[in-house]
Amino acid sequence: MTDLRLALDFAQANQARFVAELKEFIRIPSISTDPAAMPEMQRAAAWVAKKLRSLGMQNVAVLPTAGKPVVFGELLAAGPDKPTVLVYGHYDVQPVEPLELWNTDPFEAVQIGENLYARGASDMKGQIMVALKAIEALQQAGGMPVNVKVLIEGEEEIGSPNLNAFIAEHRELLASDIALNPDTGMIAPDLPTITYGLRGMVYFELRLSGPKQDLHSGMYGGAVHNPAQVLCEVVAGMHDAQGRVTLPGFYDRVRPLSAEERAELARLPLDEAFYLEQTGVPALRPEAGYTPLESIGGRPTLEVNGLISGFTGEGQKTVLPAKAMAKISMRLVPDQEPEEVHQKFRRYLEAAVPPTVHWELVKMSGGYPSLTDRHLPAVEALCQAMEATFGKRPVFRREGGSVPVVAQMQTILGTPSVLTGFGLPDDNLHAPNEKTHLPTLWKGLDTLIRFFVILGGD
Numbered sequence: 001m002t003d004l005r006l007a008l009d010f011a012q013a014n015q016a017r018f019v020a021e022l023k024e025f026i027r028i029p030s031i032s033t034d035p036a037a038m039p040e041m042q043r044a045a046a047w048v049a050k051k052l053r054s055l056g057m058q059n060v061a062v063l064p065t066a067g068k069p070v071v072f073g074e075l076l077a078a079g080p081d082k083p084t085v086l087v088y089g090h091y092d093v094q095p096v097e098p099l100e101l102w103n104t105d106p107f108e109a110v111q112i113g114e115n116l117y118a119r120g121a122s123d124m125k126g127q128i129m130v131a132l133k134a135i136e137a138l139q140q141a142g143g144m145p146v147n148v149k150v151l152i153e154g155e156e157e158i159g160s161p162n163l164n165a166f167i168a169e170h171r172e173l174l175a176s177d178i179a180l181n182p183d184t185g186m187i188a189p190d191l192p193t194i195t196y197g198l199r200g201m202v203y204f205e206l207r208l209s210g211p212k213q214d215l216h217s218g219m220y221g222g223a224v225h226n227p228a229q230v231l232c233e234v235v236a237g238m239h240d241a242q243g244r245v246t247l248p249g250f251y252d253r254v255r256p257l258s259a260e261e262r263a264e265l266a267r268l269p270l271d272e273a274f275y276l277e278q279t280g281v282p283a284l285r286p287e288a289g290y291t292p293l294e295s296i297g298g299r300p301t302l303e304v305n306g307l308i309s310g311f312t313g314e315g316q317k318t319v320l321p322a323k324a325m326a327k328i329s330m331r332l333v334p335d336q337e338p339e340e341v342h343q344k345f346r347r348y349l350e351a352a353v354p355p356t357v358h359w360e361l362v363k364m365s366g367g368y369p370s371l372t373d374r375h376l377p378a379v380e381a382l383c384q385a386m387e388a389t390f391g392k393r394p395v396f397r398r399e400g401g402s403v404p405v406v407a408q409m410q411t412i413l414g415t416p417s418v419l420t421g422f423g424l425p426d427d428n429l430h431a432p433n434e435k436t437h438l439p440t441l442w443k444g445l446d447t448l449i450r451f452f453v454i455l456g457g458d
């Protein structure tokens with residue numbers, strides 16, 4: 001029987017040691033994008049593995065991938081009638097350049113006031129520390145009330161290129177009821193946040209070509225359809241006046257936002273004024289019938305990411321360009337599928353591109369969206385744990401971005417993820433002077449201790 005009080009007291013009494021261990025972890029410059037840092041990646045992985053062993057975990061291993069290794073460990077002593085939580089994390093960090101903008105050494109964590117400054121302090125060595133220390137505190141207080149598996153990868157900051165294959169190869173090892181991903185943060189220090197939806201993405205290059213070479217616009221203009229003009233027309237035709245995407249069937253599989261979801265999203269302090277201030281645009285243009293936040297988190301989009309054609313240098317050149325190209329991506333929501341959307345895009349182009357030009361569509365990448373049922377026991381447990389710790393019900397958020405590992409765990413393992421974390425918006429993630437707010441981190445630790453206990457149900 002786990003004693004919650006004992007675990008919370010243990011966590012509080014050991015804060016200084018936890019910070020010392022976090023500093024040790026931070027001291028390993030595990031920058032995944034740097035090919036020369038491979039020994040540091042190995043060292044960081046070994047450090048994590050040692051910590052997992054010290055928690056009494058079984059089957060602890062540093063497992064190879066085609067890139068940086070993955071650290072795994074499990075603790076299944078709670079027994080088969082208790083749920084299994086897969087704790088996800090990444091031990092890699094972003095580069096530290098430009099170094100001159102740091103006030104302190106990025107790899108020698110320094111506490112100033114309530115903040116600890118260093119690369120990885122928030123994203124996400126600090127979050128890993130919290131998750132592992134929650135397990136340690138519970139182990140000291142009678143044992144883990146649920147089963148846990150831990151997967152800490154080393155390539156998140158470069159897009160997790162080898163994780164998909166790793167998950168597929170280790171299906172049984174990773175089998176679990178819910179994944180806890182503490183790599184997203186809080187909206188504000190007093191606002192615990194649960195992210196339950198992420199958009200997928202599919203990315204294209206659309207290439208148009210007309211004449212076999214650039215032409216003189218005086219000699220041929222008027223008789224030859226200009227590919228730059230065609231591209232503009234084709235791209236402009238992809239949205240209607242309401243901001244809706246016009247590709248036939250684009251919305252067929254879109255799961256509508258429920259009234260309950262919309263009410264929850266409306267609780268977030270992310271209103272029109274917020275987005276105006278963040279972006280500096282003169283006016284917003286959400287999809288008709290939706291708030292900006294709903295449009296970002298709950299609706300699919302089609303964006304032009306880049307356009308190029310003809311003469312773009314200084315001065316003038318009367319050219320009728322031979323080619324025009326657009327980079328186009330779509331953010332997808334459940335239950336859209338990247339390949340199906342690709343085919344719909346193709347059908348739109350078949351109808352929209354005139355016979356005066358050739359066209360080619362290249363699909364560059366595709367990833368699935370994900371949505372976790374907010375009424376799953378694990379989500380309810382996290383919600384209660386946050387309320388007990390922060391004295392406030394968390395807000396539920398759907399993010400407009402993509403976290404590939406979440407969709408991979410959902411599609412390959414059938415394991416939904418609950419995303420949270422105890423970083424703050426001003427933590428300077430990926431930037432100079434990254435920091436973590438220690439009092440918030442300690443609340444995070446209490447939250448995760450409570451989460452495991454509530455989920456274990458005794």
Ligand SMILES: [Zn+2]
Pocket residue numbers: 090123124156183
């Ligand atoms: Zn991260």
